[in-house]
Amino acid sequence: MGNPSSNAPHHRDLVFGPEADGAFRKGLACVRQALADWQLTAPHDDALLIAAELLSNAVKHAGGPTRLSIDHVAGHLRIAVTDPSPTPLHRAHRRPDEDGGRGIFLIDQLAAHWGTRPEEVGKTIWADLPVSAGETGSGRRSRCACWRRTASAT
Known part of the structure; x- marks a missing residue:
């Protein structure tokens, strides 16, 4: 899918402040x-x-x-989360009886493609999901108050 830009049919960006209290809840909402x-x-x-x-x-x-981006373009939905840590992502091998540590395995199973890219500060982890032609929505931009459109590429 490449890096969709702000001219994508749909683009949303949520930038979290230094105190990212409630980031998980706000991001999912x-x-x-x-x-x-x-x-x-x-x-x-x-x-x-x-x-x-x-x-x-x-x-x-x-x-x-620090940032959550969503792009919908060319039959794909990209979800990307940027964080301040430069530490590369690694897959943990877990025993079946261990708690946690299966998030990347789930992403690998659900996404058509996923990966990471370094940023000036930290890294971005992204995942692409296919969207079939009959389920692409109206093509209009949304005006959700919790998002701000940006002109930068994701």
């Missing part, structure tokens, strides 16, 4: 709102699970998220 506004029903549960895992990983392991 805005993903739900974007999916509803864009009338994307088929990837709804998978998109929410991926967003939850990416946000949770940023909170637990990387000092909290």
